[in-house]
Amino acid sequence: MTNIQIAIDPAESDALLQTVREQISLQTFNPNDSELLKKMVECMGDSRGMMRLNFAETLGSIGKPATPFLVEALAHHPNPVVRRASAKTLTLIGDPVALPALLEAFLHDDDTVVHGSAAAALAQLGEPSVPHLLEVLASPQHSENTKGHAAWALAFIGSKAKKYLYREIASDSVEVRAAVLGAIAKIAQEEPEEAAFNLLVNALTDAAETVRIEAASALANAAYKPAIPNLVELLHHGSWESRKAAALALMKIGTSEDPPEFSVLLEPLETALVNESEAQVRRVIQLAISQIKKQSEADDWE
Structure with a gap:
């Protein structure tokens, strides 16, 4: 898409915004006035950031009647500033009708801000976006940046996408499983439920x-103590990166606000230290032992 900056008359923008706000206040605004809505969208190309925000918020308050005009601008407007503002305004409105245009902008607009704003709008739409975000993650055609935005959107949607997330944790795609796991972790933190934690624990044995x-x-961030035996088992995994992750997780659980019995952690960590040959993992295990002992000594004084 060719990016063209189109000059907006500040005086005209100011007058239009004032008129629309007065009409909304007096409840005389006509949401079917397509020419007026088009002009408002066009004015989101104003060089003044605050004026763009004012138009976005006003269009957001108008809601779904503005969606077709924002969708059209997002898809075809030559000014990237208008496309950015249109995506952000669609985020405010949250109309599922905009999903195809948002997805197209997310995947193909060459402006990075439009790309990110479209991802935010897809996240705001919630469950209807989830199958499309999962397709993006599973496809080899998309960049790591695009997949990163898709994973973020899934995590933002969180529990609203539960039925998809719990199913897709068994996906053949590693990228899908990793992204889904991040979203499940958010669910586990925000509204702790056993099903979410069980999936996280099971993922410790993922290929x-x-x-x-x-x-x-x-599991460490949630300080989920029932996962300790599984994390101890991970301390003996063939991959040193996994062993390191297990040691870090045990350390975090052991220094949380409500730690378990310290012997439950110290004994397996000390045993693992004796058997560990990788220098990086040894340093992490030593740190974990040290921090957990400090926590234990501090608790003894309370």
């Missing part, structure tokens, strides 16, 4: 190292 490490980190 992919990135998934195992993500699972260990998520």
